[in-house]
């Protein structure tokens with residue numbers, strides 16, 4: 001696998017000069033950037049996830065699909081640390097991160113976007129993107145004292161450089177000083193992606209990245225997601241209902257139904273799987289599934 005260029009544009013092993021915690025002591029699990037095993041989550045008497053397990057290969061785009069209520073958002077919330085599952089483990093580059101809080105996971109390189117855009121609407125695009133950097137900022141007094149001065153200035157400069165690269169890459173320079181509230185929906189989604197990228201993630205979790213977008217916005221977003229993977233070397237895990245997008249850009253698909261993994265594999269494999277078709281049929285979504293797959297094949 002070709003080495004990722006990294007966020008400073010060079011092949012670079014020394015990524016942690018701007019504050020991402022070292023993870024050198026981790027045990028390896030082959031090529032899995034993320035590994036989920038035995039995940040079980042209950043809300044009172046309701047079992048939202050049951051013994052869920054899958055791997056996300058480094059450098060891949062992995063999609064989580066499934067009918068409404070299948071447990072996709074719950075799974076995302078477990079992986080990013082917002083929910084604490086009753087059982088199971090989440091390994092990031094071989095290290096068990098199940099007990100880490102969301103900001104600690106983010107500092108390791110796990111960034112996410114949300115189903116409903118979570119930007120500060122009154123702030124400008126640039127200020128929203130800058131918020132992404134705070135995940136790496138040292139906040140306690142001792143760290144602050146050690147880091148004071150030249151090193152800290154360098155850190156700020158490197159981050160500003162990263163932000164400029166992100167703005168350039170996502171083609172949002174012309175709106176950098178616009179308040180987010182004034183932007184069209186598709187652009188707002190792109191700004192959210194920019195903020196997540198400014199966190200310099202190793203794994204980017206996208207929660208319905210094209211929900212509510214028109215065809216042109218969806219195509220733009222698909223291209224950006226592919227470029228994030230290919231040019232920036234970021235592993236992508238996404239929840240998405242748009243089967244056209246899933247078929248087009250995913251390397252691997254995990255299908256959830258009633259909180260369980262019912263199929264895993266290449267997009268064409270899982271959409272031909274009897275159990276998957278039945279799950280969508282049960283949810284009344286099969287017509288949509290077939291139409292979207294057919295639409296993709298025709299394109």
Ligand SMILES: Nc1ncnc2c1ncn2[C@@H]1O[C@H](COP(=O)(O)OP(=O)(O)OP(=O)(O)O)[C@@H](O)[C@H]1O
Nearest residue numbers: 043046047048066067068069070071072073074075
């Ligand atoms: N905070 C919560 N409290 C109680 N039940 C919840 C909570 N969040 C989710 N659930 C339930 O857990 C199950 C899985 O929901 P989840 O939102 O994870 O599904 P989903 O696949 O993301 O659905 P959708 O595609 O509609 O977003 C559903 O039965 C849902 O009602």
